[in-house]
Amino acid sequence: MTAPLSLERLRSDVAEVLAEEPGSFADDENLIDRGLDSIRLMTLATQWREAGFEAGYLDLAQEPTVAAWWNLLEGKR
Amino acid sequence: MNANIETADVVVVGGGPGGSTTATLLAKRGHRVVLLEKETFPRYQIGESLLPSTVHGIGRMLGVTEELEKASFMVKRGGSFRWGTNPVPWNFLFAVAPELSGPTSYAYQVERMKFDEILLRNAARNGVDVRENVDVKEVIGDDERVRGIRLADGHEIHATFVVDASGNRSRIHQGVRGERIYSDFFQNIALFGYFEGGKRLPAPDSGNILCAAFDEGWMWYIPLSDTLTSVGAVISREHAAKLQGDQEQSLLGFVDRCEIVKDFLSDATRVTEGTYGEIRTRKDYSYTNSTFHRPGMVLVGDAACFIDPVFSTGVHLATYAGLLAARSINTVLAGDLAEDRVFEEFEGRYRREYRVFYEFLSAFYDMQSNEESYFWKARKVTNFNATDLEAFVSLVGGVHSGEQALVQNFRESSGALADAVERTGTMQTESGERMHHLFGTPVVREVMQEMNNIQVRGVQGTAARELPLLEDGLVPAADGLSWVSVGEAK
Numbered sequence: 087m088t089a090p091l092s093l094e095r096l097r098s099d100v101a102e103v104l105a106e107e108p109g110s111f112a113d114d115e116n117l118i119d120r121g122l123d124s125i126r127l128m129t130l131a132t133q134w135r136e137a138g139f140e141a142g143y144l145d146l147a148q149e150p151t152v153a154a155w156w157n158l159l160e161g162k163r
Numbered sequence: 164m165n166a167n168i169e170t171a172d173v174v175v176v177g178g179g180p181g182g183s184t185t186a187t188l189l190a191k192r193g194h195r196v197v198l199l200e201k202e203t204f205p206r207y208q209i210g211e212s213l214l215p216s217t218v219h220g221i222g223r224m225l226g227v228t229e230e231l232e233k234a235s236f237m238v239k240r241g242g243s244f245r246w247g248t249n250p251v252p253w254n255f256l257f258a259v260a261p262e263l264s265g266p267t268s269y270a271y272q273v274e275r276m277k278f279d280e281i282l283l284r285n286a287a288r289n290g291v292d293v294r295e296n297v298d299v300k301e302v303i304g305d306d307e308r309v310r311g312i313r314l315a316d317g318h319e320i321h322a323t324f325v326v327d328a329s330g331n332r333s334r335i336h337q338g339v340r341g342e343r344i345y346s347d348f349f350q351n352i353a354l355f356g357y358f359e360g361g362k363r364l365p366a367p368d369s370g371n372i373l374c375a376a377f378d379e380g381w382m383w384y385i386p387l388s389d390t391l392t393s394v395g396a397v398i399s400r401e402h403a404a405k406l407q408g409d410q411e412q413s414l415l416g417f418v419d420r421c422e423i424v425k426d427f428l429s430d431a432t433r434v435t436e437g438t439y440g441e442i443r444t445r446k447d448y449s450y451t452n453s454t455f456h457r458p459g460m461v462l463v464g465d466a467a468c469f470i471d472p473v474f475s476t477g478v479h480l481a482t483y484a485g486l487l488a489a490r491s492i493n494t495v496l497a498g499d500l501a502e503d504r505v506f507e508e509f510e511g512r513y514r515r516e517y518r519v520f521y522e523f524l525s526a527f528y529d530m531q532s533n534e535e536s537y538f539w540k541a542r543k544v545t546n547f548n549a550t551d552l553e554a555f556v557s558l559v560g561g562v563h564s565g566e567q568a569l570v571q572n573f574r575e576s577s578g579a580l581a582d583a584v585e586r587t588g589t590m591q592t593e594s595g596e597r598m599h600h601l602f603g604t605p606v607v608r609e610v611m612q613e614m615n616n617i618q619v620r621g622v623q624g625t626a627a628r629e630l631p632l633l634e635d636g637l638v639p640a641a642d643g644l645s646w647v648s649v650g651e652a653k
């Protein structure tokens with residue numbers, strides 16, 4: 087139903103929960119400055135867990151950037 | 164048909180948070196719901212400290228968010244605990260870090276007279292036929308299923324489902340034909356009253372609940388307004404006899420022996436008039452019913468189970484169960500899934516929630532080591548023996564992986580929690596504002612899981628996605644108000 091977890095998909099999912107254009111934020115930008123809050127973080131964690139990314143919302147909260155999450159994903163899968 | 168018999172889709176007994184939640188979420192699917200409440204609201208109830216999932220998750224699903232805001236309840240960003248080895252309080256905050264805000268980061272301290280009335284009137288606005296001052300006498304039914312209720316005057320209401328949300332003092336729950344199983348460990352009693360002019364923790368923690376352990380048990384200190392504070396002592400049931408005498412003396416005595424509360428109340432006066440003027444005692448035993456359901460009937464809230472109040476879980480468990488019950492009944496009334504199947508989901512989720520809080524509670528009590536104190540020694544789960552474990556298993560029900568594993572489990576939970584508390588450190592310090600250690604312990608993770616799901620559901624509505632919680636379990640439908648099989652959710 088959903089695309090496999092690629093760096094591209096992380097970016098577009100983040101853009102979607104933040105209601106921003108994909109590409110309007112950098113991979114190493116702190117997403118909290120972009121309005122990421124706990125609810126949106128939980129939403130992302132659930133979506134990605136469904137696609138096989140085991141990290142929970144707390145793991146994502148440690149360092150809220152696309153780059154850090156991608157590293158986490160690469161390491162964890 | 165007899166004039167004394169009427170019919171409805173569902174009868175809900177009790178208008179507390181459990182009953183109002185169930186009834187409203189059933190009415191939202193268009194069912195004919197009659198809610199019967201013995202008292203006339205507003206009525207007094209204990210249980211004033213809430214959790215974010217009730218306020219932001221359930222509250223939004225019920226549609227009371229604005230009303231709760233207007234009521235100007237005290238904002239609580241977490242709990243402050245004088246508990247364990249740290250002599251200064253430490254915080255369990257709802258937000259994992261100060262920069263990660265959002266609705267999950269606060270809840271309210273509420274006067275239950277106001278809170279419960281908001282939920283009950285909202286039920287009526289959503290189409291529930293709310294009748295106050297009606298005392299349900301008994302459940303009627305046969306061996307196959309429960310079929311309705313009867314009042315003292317013989318009046319009957321027949322319904323496809325009866326929801327018992329009548330709290331811990333009524334006997335209606337016996338209609339499911341289970342038995343109430345009490346915890347061996349948490350058979351406490353509570354003695355409580357209200358004070359004007361008590362001190363506050365420094366901002367931004369001034370609205371927090373303060374829980375302080377002392378030799379004979381622990382005390383709660385809940386700021387209900389800038390000046391009004393709810394103060395209670397939770398002590399061993401062995402003290403029950405003593406409390407028969409002068410309750411004011413007893414309460415003030417406990418305050419006197421609990422250092423931080425004594426200091427906070429040094430300039431305060433006890434309220435002696437009106438609803439808050441009374442000193443009350445309540446049996447505070449943790450229990451579960453051996454079954455929460457039989458065809459045609461389901462238990463919700465204190466009618467089903469109760470857990471020691473140190474984490475402010477009562478209203479959460481009641482409203483969570485209300486959500487689960489409404490989903491289950493809505494599914495059956497729509498003809499989507501069989502009653503057995505949905506109530507297996509109901510009972511599985513409800514018991515899981517109870518179990519994870521009970522484990523958390525056990526680990527939490529274990530942390531407060533005090534070898535001299537009878538109260539604390541008797542509640543050390545790391546001294547569990549085989550009989551205690553059997554009792555534990557029958558209490559929480561559901562899955563467990565053998566006694567050895569359980570002991571191991573408890574030791575680990577308790578150790579991990581104590582370690583996380585130590586690493587978090589004192590309140591209002593750099594580390595003490597960050598909850599990564601605490602939220603990262605397995606037991607807290609489990610405790611947060613469904614509460615987080617409910618909040619996401621409340622905030623995102625039909626956009627929320629949920630994965631099955633139980634093995635081969637069901638998931639909520641798009642509107643969150645019934646169950647569907649996993650395949651259908653896509």
Ligand SMILES: Cc1cc2nc3c(=O)[nH]c(=O)nc-3n(C[C@H](O)[C@H](O)[C@H](O)COP(=O)(O)OP(=O)(O)OC[C@H]3O[C@@H](n4cnc5c(N)ncnc54)[C@H](O)[C@@H]3O)c2cc1C
Nearest residue numbers: 177179180181201210212299329330353464465472477478
């Ligand atoms: C000492 C103590 C401290 C607590 N502190 C907290 C806290 O800080 N936070 C928290 O969340 N929880 C706390 N709780 C728990 C909380 O009080 C309950 O869990 C919560 O009120 C349960 O809600 P309920 O809807 O199941 O039942 P209730 O709120 O008890 O509502 C049940 C309703 O049913 C009605 N009723 C009863 N019998 C009948 C009948 N036969 N016919 C019709 N109506 C009937 C009653 O009048 C009542 O209004 C505490 C409990 C104790 C004992």
